[in-house]
Amino acid sequence: MAPDPNPLPAGGERELRGRFSHIDTWVFDLDNTLYPQTCDLWPKIDARITLFMMRLFGLDAISLRALQKHYYERYGTTLRGLMTEHGVDAEHYLDYVHDIDRSCLDRNHSLAEAIAALPGRKLILTNGSRHHAVATAKQLGVDHLFEDIFDIIAADFVAKPEEAAYERFFRHLKVDPSRAALFEDLPRNLVVPHARGMTTVLVLPGAGENVEREAWEIARGDEPHIDFATDDLATFLESLTS
Known part of the structure; x- marks a missing residue:
């Protein structure tokens, strides 16, 4: 069973905004997070x-x-x-x-506006390369919104979900995890960040979308390391600043 994609806690949008009021650094995975998981x-x-x-x-x-x-x-x-x-x-x-055609991605103006409205730093944390992240973010129309990209090369090829990958990210970009939020599509990549104090958001496929996943990549829905889940990243981010 996947987590309930409804991002709103019992108190509605006001309480949701309160849960993120201390956040000054917004960290996004790239693949299957910033773009729809049904994209090829x-x-x-x-x-x-x-x-x-x-x-x-x-x-x-x-x-x-x-x-x-x-x-x-x-x-x-x-x-x-x-x-x-x-x-x-x-x-x-x-x-x-990463030598691929990215024409399946359309510019996402709603996502760009929602990310731009977030107060503080915006960063990309990816197991891919910087070149791939820049090319993909540019295709989406969001490349100009990010202060920096921490890629697999910067991590000395130690990949998420290894703890060392996050520690190098925190240290290299001077990120205080207790004041940062991470948006990811893989549940296991949220375990260490949650333990280090990050607010964690699992990004799910859209309603009715069939996405091929390995068995270990599928969330049960009751993982304590997932603070929130959403199947619409742009709308979730908009609710934090509306």
């Missing part, structure tokens, strides 16, 4: 990862998909698994898998 962007990246592994190992896609997902679950990213166990060059990998 992530499947394109996923397919490029498989193709990269096919060329690396000389095996067919069916043989490699299980290994790809094993590395993804164990290390946070397939890249980390390939680096650790096969010595893959990270920058070559990132350039290859």
Whole structure:
């Protein structure tokens, strides 16, 4: 069972705004968070990862998909698994898998206005590359709203959900987690941030949208590390400043 996507606590929008009144840093995951999860962007990246592994190992896609997902679950990213166990060059990998067509993304004016209205700093925290984050945010029309991007390279290739990835993010960008909110589409990536004091928001697929997920990526709905859940990021953010 997924969390109730209704973001409003019992007291309505006023209480919701109160729960975020101390926040001065707004942190957003990129893939499947800033853009709709039904967009084909992530499947394109996923397919490029498989193709990269096919060329690396000389095996067919069916043989490699299980290994790809094993590395993804164990290390946070397939890249980390390939680096650790096969010595893959990270920058070559990132350039290859992010070489995709982003035309499926339309400019999201409502999201841009909602992010712009948030008081304080706005940051992107991604397991992808800075180049991918900039290109994707530009396609969405929100690239100019973010102070900085903390990518997998800045994290020294230690990926979310590892605690070290968040600690490096906090330290590098001087973020006080107790005054920060994190928006993420993967429940496990909210465990450490919640423990460190961040206000956590799980971004779900839109109502009626069918999104392919691994079993371990699906929230049960009663996780203590998820403070809020929403299936409409722009509307949720608007309710914080309306």
